[in-house]
Amino acid sequence: MTVKLKLLAIIVALLQLWGLAAQQPTAEQQIQQASKVYEQALTQKNEPLLKSILADNFILTTASGKVLTKKDMMLNLTKEGTKYDKFESSDVLVSVLNEAAIETGKVHTVGIRGGKKIAETTRYTDFWVKIQGKWLLLAEHSSFIPNP
DSSP states (O other), X not given: OOXXXXXXXXXXXXXXXXXXXXXXXXXXXXXXXXXXXXHHHHHTTOHHHHHHHEEEEEEEEOTTSOEEEHHHHHXXXXXXXXXXXXXXXXXXXXXXXXXXXXXXXXXXXXXXXXXXXXXXXXXXXXXXXXXXXXXXXXXXXXXEOOOO
């Protein structure tokens, strides 16, 4: 093989590697996608999907001060009087440090909880951890934003 052909082969290989690397989502994008999966699991009442996105030792501190575990979340998902129609997130920021990430934002939630219609806006902080190559939600905290 001539030097020119070797050089061309190296350039092609590098371009292919660069193209593959450019296609990989960033950690921030992975968190944003995982967050969408979380919302999707809640709106679709999809137990396997919810189970797959929550860490086993997941803890949620709700805006009303209740503390829920992963088991509680799974039970709430199947309750008759609970149905989430939509989540509209805004002001979302993601900060990643190695295998952990903090996501903050504001979410407007519409649906039924405890048999009562809700339309509420909360600020939230989610703590994500990467376990065996997958981002899982470990903790969540939310606070009500009063209606203007």
